[in-house]
Amino acid sequence: MSVTLAEAKAADAADSLRSLRARFALPDGIIYLDGNSLGPLPANVTAHQQAVVEKEWAEGLIRSWNEADWIGAPQRVGAKLAPLLGAKPHEVIVADSTSVNLFKLLVAAARRSERKTLLSEGGNFHTDLHIASGAADLLGLSLDIAPRAEVEQRIGADTNVLLLTHVHYKTAERFDMARITAKAKRAGATTIWDLSHSAGAVPLHLNEAGAELAVGCGYKYLNGGPGAPAFLYIAEHLHDELLSPLRGWMGHAQPFAFTDDYQPAAGIDRFLAGTPPILGLAALEAALDAFEGVTMERLWAKSRAMFDVFVGLMEARCPELRCVTPRGEEQRGSHISFAHENAFEICQALIAQGVIGDFRAPDVLRFGLTPLYLGFEEIWRGVDVLAGIMAEETWREPRFAVRGTVT
Numbered sequence: 318m319s320v321t322l323a324e325a326k327a328a329d330a331a332d333s334l335r336s337l338r339a340r341f342a343l344p345d346g347i348i349y350l351d352g353n354s355l356g357p358l359p360a361n362v363t364a365h366q367q368a369v370v371e372k373e374w375a376e377g378l379i380r381s382w383n384e385a386d387w388i389g390a391p392q393r394v395g396a397k398l399a400p401l402l403g404a405k406p407h408e409v410i411v412a413d414s415t416s417v418n419l420f421k422l423l424v425a426a427a428r429r430s431e432r433k434t435l436l437s438e439g440g441n442f443h444t445d446l447h448i449a450s451g452a453a454d455l456l457g458l459s460l461d462i463a464p465r466a467e468v469e470q471r472i473g474a475d476t477n478v479l480l481l482t483h484v485h486y487k488t489a490e491r492f493d494m495a496r497i498t499a500k501a502k503r504a505g506a507t508t509i510w511d512l513s514h515s516a517g518a519v520p521l522h523l524n525e526a527g528a529e530l531a532v533g534c535g536y537k538y539l540n541g542g543p544g545a546p547a548f549l550y551i552a553e554h555l556h557d558e559l560l561s562p563l564r565g566w567m568g569h570a571q572p573f574a575f576t577d578d579y580q581p582a583a584g585i586d587r588f589l590a591g592t593p594p595i596l597g598l599a600a601l602e603a604a605l606d607a608f609e610g611v612t613m614e615r616l617w618a619k620s621r622a623m624f625d626v627f628v629g630l631m632e633a634r635c636p637e638l639r640c641v642t643p644r645g646e647e648q649r650g651s652h653i654s655f656a657h658e659n660a661f662e663i664c665q666a667l668i669a670q671g672v673i674g675d676f677r678a679p680d681v682l683r684f685g686l687t688p689l690y691l692g693f694e695e696i697w698r699g700v701d702v703l704a705g706i707m708a709e710e711t712w713r714e715p716r717f718a719v720r721g722t723v724t
């Protein structure tokens with residue numbers, strides 16, 4: 318059902334989360350529907366960064382590794398993130414990129430068994446498949462890339478590791494984490510979840526779901542800023558068993574003993590590799606304050622309401638764009654995607670009018686539904702702009718076909 322502008326405004330007026338928008342420094346005149354790709358700047362980050370730069374770095378200099386506890390930042394920020402993941406504080410660290418964390422976990426997990434197959438989904442985010450192929454080559458394993466509908470059937474006696482992205486980056490389809498993890502475990506395989514489109518987007522209960530290993534981005538729904546460090550989760554019972562293939566000094570039991578031999582640190586700390594990126598960690602640490610005092614369940618309830626409004630408006634006003642995101646709330650994440658052969662040009666035409674979504678090749682337009690700062694009126698206005706572009710075919714202007722390096 319399609320809502321009117323007045324109804325969208327009324328929904329904003331009734332929204333108990335509306336005040337959270339003030340926690341973000343969003344530019345005027347922009348409708349930001351791309352927080353699933355790069356979260357906007359949380360308002361408190363600038364002052365925090367400034368303090369870290371001007372006090373801790375400029376004045377504290379190298380003393381800040383101890384005095385400002387820079388050295389503890391990967392664990393401290395991990396512990397701050399843990400409640401959003403449904404994990405224990407010491408089960409999460411923030412370090413490296415998602416790709417690098419994935420490599421560390423894939424190799425560590427695969428070394429638990431003699432089995433020869435890494436299993437993943439065709440159409441998974443490409444870095445996951447590329448990293449998996451590198452890990453498979455290194456370990457002499459084969460990589461089985463199954464169509465989504467067949468992934469579960471392909472879990473077999475030779476499956477060593479199952480690597481899945483919980484919420485699909487393109488369609489927002491969501492796997493049933495608890496059921497699949499349990500099924501893989503019964504079959505003797507370890508599952509690694511990529512939570513890049515799940516963390517800060519949907520309620521996560523990693524411990525309850527029996528999840529053992531996971532990674533995810535810090536710059537999407539967690540709003541940690543461009544290139545923010547990623548996170549890595551290892552369930553407590555695997556802490557002593559797993560070893561990182563990247564034996565960096567930060568994962569050593571005594572990094573400052575400067576010994577030639579390698580001794581893994583206790584717990585998840587052994588999955589650290591090099592010097593932590595303090596400025597990036599500081600931004601993410603402050604950014605997580607945006608989630609203060611609000612549960613993921615409340616955010617998810619608003620996301621669902623925004624999804625319904627979005628779908629209803631699109632069906633009424635842009636029927637030529639085909640929704641590729643499942644309707645069932647258990648089957649999807651917090652973005653909504655539409656297919657159209659000119660999705661790239663349409664996306665550019667939208668951005669030119671201040672409505673920022675994104676495009677994923679070859680034909681998908683994605684819109685992030687981010688309840689922390691997005692309102693119902695913005696959704697109404699965003700779809701209104703899109704309907705105008707479709708009706709007038711302004712996307713056909715040649716300037717909208719020009720592709721930058723990042724699309």
Ligand SMILES: Cc1ncc(COP(=O)(O)O)c(C=O)c1O
Pocket residue numbers: 414415416417442444445482486511513514534547
């Ligand atoms: C599912 C998924 N995994 C990983 C990444 C990227 O990870 P990295 O932090 O290595 O750039 C993305 C980026 O969009 C993603 O969507």
